[in-house]
Amino acid sequence: MGVLDRTEAPGFKTIDSVEILQAEKTALDNGVPLYVINAGEQDLVKIDFVFNAGEWDQEHPLIANSTMLMLAEGTLNQTAEQIAEKLDFLGSFVYYSNTKHQSVITVYSLNKYIDDTLRVLKEVVKYPSFPRNEFMTLRNKQRQKFLIDQEKVEIISQRAFLKNLFGEKHPYGKSVEMTDYDRHETAGLRDFHEKFLNSKNCQIIVSGKKDHVHYESLNKFFGNNHWGAEAIINESPFEITGANEKFLHIEKEGAVQSSVRIGTHCIGKQHKDYPKLQLLNTVLGGYFGSRLMTEIREKQGYTYGIGSGIVAYKNASYFTIVSNVGNDVRGKAVDAIMNEVKLLRTEKIGEDELTVVKNHIMATMLRNFDGPFALADNFRSMLLHGLDYSWYNTFIAEIKSATSEELLLLADKYFHEEKLNVLTCG
């Protein structure tokens, strides 16, 4: 063996394509769409019940979230304690969550206990009773959490940033107020459950090694007739009324760091420029070696972490740069960030950097589709945005073909530093 040359990087292969294992679409007997992702080797499964309604659809703040968190807190035939006891005994994990447009119940279970787990879930999904005692306990807990969150600079700045962009009436800009907790009652939860958590508004994603027991149990508990009220969903329109102040600072007494939010409105996943803009975002702040990390953290030491991202909601999107920086360097940090943004539209990205970022994005794609649970998470997002698998082929083709010249133009069009709002809190 010759002498090892450690200065020379070993050869490598780039990822040219990403094979995506597609979900197989079937339906339960009552027509509820069932998407099966047959991957993985272990005898365990993840099941997502996805209901097409979220914060966007709630009449008052907190409703969607509390409805989900209260589902297992008592049903027609069982107390919260009985439900918890059964699920814990089976070693099953059930999570209740919601986003702006979806409410989701996620179940992780060993195959051998899936039937017992879904039997409990049937009660939880179909017949929650929203007992007032349990509700008050949850409400107090949430209120305490809110009080603690209000002390965190990154939470204060995020809320103010969104309000400035979308306006306080818009579901994307609205934030919860202390007084919302006092007005919060179970009636709203019952209403939300009745309207939105029913078979007409439900889709199910099963991921794991395919096993007939998944289908049989799901069909037995959720498939033999329609359940819940007939859904009439009027997607109410909301106007974006953000003040769009260019500079805002919120004083937070005693803070030793300042939270920074810089950003503006942006295009969504359906827009033709989205893939290349995502590439540009990655160059700026979308990975560990990004320009912002290199300049603001690694060269200047102003922060522990900084990143940027495009947050694509269903009906609107925004671009944001996020960091916590030392109070003493707040001004310098903002200037340095703005300078990096400006460079995107004034100087072409070098070929080498472009290659690294393209490779990174391709590997990230591969990662996002690695394993049954990752595949399921992605599929849920596809359902939300109304995308099919061809979207990813287009995305990959666009990333591969991107040139420095066109990225320069995109930066000028979407990420012009004069269009960005700067918000600090500290």
Add this chain to the structure above:
Amino acid sequence: MIDFERFTLDNGLTVIVNEDKSSPFVAFNLLYNVGSKDESEHRTGFAHLFEHLMFEGSVNVPNFDDPLQRVGGENNAFTNTDITNYYITLPKENLETAFWLESDRMLGLNFSEEKLRIQKNVVIEEFKQRYLNKPYGDFWLMARPLVYKEHPYKWATIGKEIGHIENATLDEVKDFFYSHYAPNNAILAISGNVTVEEIKQLTEKWFGPIPTREIAKREYNLEPVQNQMRRLTVERKVPVDNLYLLYPMCGRNGDDFYATDLISDILSNGKSSRLYQSLYKEKKLFSEINAFITGEMDSGLFVVSGALSKGVSVEAAERGIEEEMMKLKEGFIFNHEMLKVKNKIESTIKFSETSILNKAMSLSKAELICDAGLLNREVGYYTDVEINDIKRISEQLFRNSNKSAIYYKAQQ
């Protein structure tokens, strides 16, 4: 069940390989047997600061992250009281890049004053972000010196104070490297679509030439048995009162480790657990309540932490927790309940085995604790725990003389 093979290079590097064909990625986990317990009391935060410097370029490779990102890799690291752990996942075709990068930074670092200065700033901002600028963030900075009086666990991994990080010198950094970073003080674990043969070749090629180094001897004191209750009350600008009870317990290798872990599960794993049902749901003393073990190698802690409900006195809150512990001490434990916590452990372990990175991390850690095969014996250790063990350990653990209480009070 995780199948693996183990081999050791002549220079002392231990390697563990788990073949898993299910992923297009490989997980590469390199554990160094060095943590904040290996620091001098006057230079705390050093092991972690050093972890940051490991990303600043090595003897033959000026930049660590760039070549890795170029081949689709991702990586990170963490430091705790006992270990410093570096991990990479990357497409399997490009595995050799991980060997190249990790072996070069084991060989030697590209030290410079400027890099040290910048990483000190980054770590100081991390200190502020995670420990100073958020409610209750400084809890461990106070708790460790209260519970540990002798053992170096008495300072937090981030460091006792920012000044220690500010004062670190380049010579100290170099010295730290050569006395802790060496093949004979590291464990490499790999999980993914690989063969043992292939890993043997790559390890021999890249790590084989690195010389064995003399590792600094561990000379710290073990923690003496606590014999008196300790109390600390602090007032801070926080919105909600918190109460923490801490009890010293056995180390990661102790006979009672698994049984003690099950006690924390009985008390607080899941919504049917005792503290959740009794103190949050029924008596409404807390709006949030948890029990967990910290798992340090030499001697760990059993911790109960809770956020008090509005209007509840700290005495009533503490009494509530004590009453639950009393039930365990009296042997008020059901077979059904034992089965429940054991089922949950089994399920948790099975789900964790779906991730190659989890497997690689757990294999290296198990090898450090005793041997990698521990991973496959753990379910059995949990299963073997009996009601009598829970009773016996609770009696030992939950004594007043073994307790430290921290009352984190909201300033009026």
